[in-house]
Amino acid sequence: MTTDDGLSPELSEALRRAAQAPALVIACDYDGTLAPFVDDPTRAVPAPGAVAALERLAALPRTTVALLSGRNRAALAQVSGADTPVVLVGSHGSEWEGGFDTPLDDDEVALLARVGSDLEEIVSRTPGAHVESKPTAAVLHVRPVEDPDLRARAMSEAMAGPAALDGVFVTEGKNVVEIAVREASKGAAIERLVEQTGAQVAVFIGDDVTDERGFARLRSQDVGVKVGDGRTLADYRVPGIPAVVGLLTHLADLRS
Numbered sequence: 001m002t003t004d005d006g007l008s009p010e011l012s013e014a015l016r017r018a019a020q021a022p023a024l025v026i027a028c029d030y031d032g033t034l035a036p037f038v039d040d041p042t043r044a045v046p047a048p049g050a051v052a053a054l055e056r057l058a059a060l061p062r063t064t065v066a067l068l069s070g071r072n073r074a075a076l077a078q079v080s081g082a083d084t085p086v087v088l089v090g091s092h093g094s095e096w097e098g099g100f101d102t103p104l105d106d107d108e109v110a111l112l113a114r115v116g117s118d119l120e121e122i123v124s125r126t127p128g129a130h131v132e133s134k135p136t137a138a139v140l141h142v143r144p145v146e147d148p149d150l151r152a153r154a155m156s157e158a159m160a161g162p163a164a165l166d167g168v169f170v171t172e173g174k175n176v177v178e179i180a181v182r183e184a185s186k187g188a189a190i191e192r193l194v195e196q197t198g199a200q201v202a203v204f205i206g207d208d209v210t211d212e213r214g215f216a217r218l219r220s221q222d223v224g225v226k227v228g229d230g231r232t233l234a235d236y237r238v239p240g241i242p243a244v245v246g247l248l249t250h251l252a253d254l255r256s
Helices: 009-019 050-058 073-080 106-124 148-160 186-197 209-216 241-255
Strands: 024-028 063-068 087-089 130-133 137-141 169-173 176-180 201-206 223-227 236-238
Touching (some): 009 201, 009 236, 024 050, 024 186, 024 241, 050 063, 106 137, 137 148, 148 169, 148 176, 169 209, 201 209, 201 241, 223 241, 236 241
Parallel strands (some): 024 063, 063 087, 201 223, 223 236
Antiparallel strands (some): 130 137, 169 176
16 A cells, blocks of 8 residues: 555655654665656656755755766766755766776776777667766667667677676666676665765665665665565665655655
8 A cells, every 4th residue: 555645654654764863864866766767868857856855855954865876977967957965976886076986997997998899899780779988887778779689689798798708897777788897886885875974874765776786785774765666675665756756855844
């Protein structure tokens, strides 16, 4: 049973407890969680009310709000429209304000170039696919590919080819294969936010298989919310993006 806003009684109670924490972290994935998926990633704008709810929460005392995305941080800032005091964390948790902790070494630079080249070769025979370049990764996107067989073939070729190279870290999502030369984890990013702020509770909301690494690292008192269908390690679920906006608004009401 759920309420009109898509929140189960159990989730509503978990949010009530979270709102009472002296220090609170709220971390949200972006694509598929706050913004609908679109073929052109540069046009993935937030759902109505999403950024306003995040900024309202971030303005509250001892409340840290973060967008935690697989996008690079600059792209995340551009499409989301979110700004200080919302914390923007890109590249699956490895890219923070000021960049990366350490620059890539020569071996990592060479490996990243090879990964990008191999993915571009796959794209050359897959109409509609494209490669996104990130500071520590290259990403194959096949969502715009109309032929499902071509889409599946490109994903398989990426997994059997550049994703199998020594020294890479692979994140396979919905119509996406990201191959990085520097390990990143949304779970580690959430832990870093908690450590920095001393938060007693963290709320993490995400929809993709990549977000499972975040859910896996939550503590017993934390609140993990899966958006949509599919297997998950999260304890709670909402049906879609409008329900996420309602959740954030409800949490802001409770914490205010």
